[in-house]
Amino acid sequence: MKKFKEHWQIHKNWQLVFPLLGIIALGYSSFKLSKVLLKDVHVVLTLVLSGVIFFALLKLTLFIFNKLEKKWDVTFKWEMISIFLVFATTGSSSLFVSKPLIKLMGISKENLPTFAYWVLYIVIGFIFYQILLVAIGWLFGQYKFFWDFEKKMLRKIGFKRFLD
Structure with missing residues (x-):
């Protein structure tokens, strides 16, 4: 041990x-x-x-x-495991959260074209993924890592001026 x-x-x-x-x-x-x-x-x-x-x-x-x-800038090796667990948990959780929200908003395959439904599903899932990534990262003691990760990702997709 x-x-x-x-x-x-x-x-x-x-x-x-x-x-x-x-x-x-x-x-x-x-x-x-x-x-x-x-x-x-x-x-x-x-x-x-x-x-x-x-x-x-x-x-x-x-x-x-x-x-x-x-x-990645981590202090200890055990933090790598924590970071991997956050990524795994967030991926599953974002779909778990976004599915009921989509139903609540009245978005379904029956009232939208298939392509539009899936685009909305992915966009809503992506938004919740970003929020949950920082929140679950905080729960696992990795807030700084995931907040920096989030800022870098948002800059790459065009939200640069909102983060500076």
């Missing part, structure tokens, strides 16, 4: 929650992927495939961590 803490630069026990959440999320994703791939096959085969997918995703994630660690 000491070696693990040193590698991820964990100085306080509460910081262990991020690697634990990361491993749980990776395991859950692996299991869901294996169930999709194997459908109604035997449970043992599903668990074996889950283990293989887990290992592959873990290797991929650690590779990405090494690449992004140099690019």
Whole structure:
């Protein structure tokens, strides 16, 4: 455990929650992927495939961590896990929030052309994604990172004069 803490630069026990959440999320994703791939096959085969997918995703994630660690300005390695969890949570949450809002506004495939419906769906989802990214980033202790990330993204899409 000491070696693990040193590698991820964990100085306080509460910081262990991020690697634990990361491993749980990776395991859950692996299991869901294996169930999709194997459908109604035997449970043992599903668990074996889950283990293989887990290992592959873990290797991929650690590779990405090494690449992004140099690019992103983070103080500790464990913060990378926190940032990845924020991105994952925000992606799912923005759709969860925008779907009922679209229904509340009366936007549906029945009263709009398909193309218009999907454009509105994506725009509303994108707006909520931006808001939730900063809010969930704050909950995970990464407000500064995500606020800077948000400002950079908004500048790139043309909101430069509102942010200066």
